[in-house]
Amino acid sequence: MIVDFTNPWSTPPAPITGEWTVPYTDCYGVGNGPFYCCQWVGIDWWENAPYLFQCGTETDIGCGVDGGLEPRYFWYEWLPGNQVKLDNLGVHSGDSVMVVAIVNPGPQ
Secondary structure, three states: OEEEEEOOOOOOOOOEEEEEEOOOOOOOOOOOOOEEEEEEEEEEOOOOOOOEEEEEEEEEEOOOOHHHOOOEEEEEEEEOOOOEEEOOOOOOOOOEEEEEEEEEOOOO
16 A cells, blocks of 8 residues: 655655554454454654654454454544545455555645
8 A cells, every 4th residue: 555645744754664464353352342453654743743644454343243343444544634444455364564655745
């Protein structure tokens, strides 16, 4: 997944990358959920900055809710906005994922 956004900062931060294997999850011995499992990378420009960009994968684990379904998906979030699910990209347990987050400096 490559996510590219226009930069709200005066100087663009360097691109970041992250790699992981989407974990296998189950409800054995944990009781009722829901539970959430996320892997992600993020760019936070400075302390108390109004912007934060992050992207990754998430598994929503039912554990007694909705029959224990475990939907997995890619997502991104550009705070203060809300999380956006990328439903058009499939992701499964055991998948190797590489995420590259690039902040586009926009028009100069």
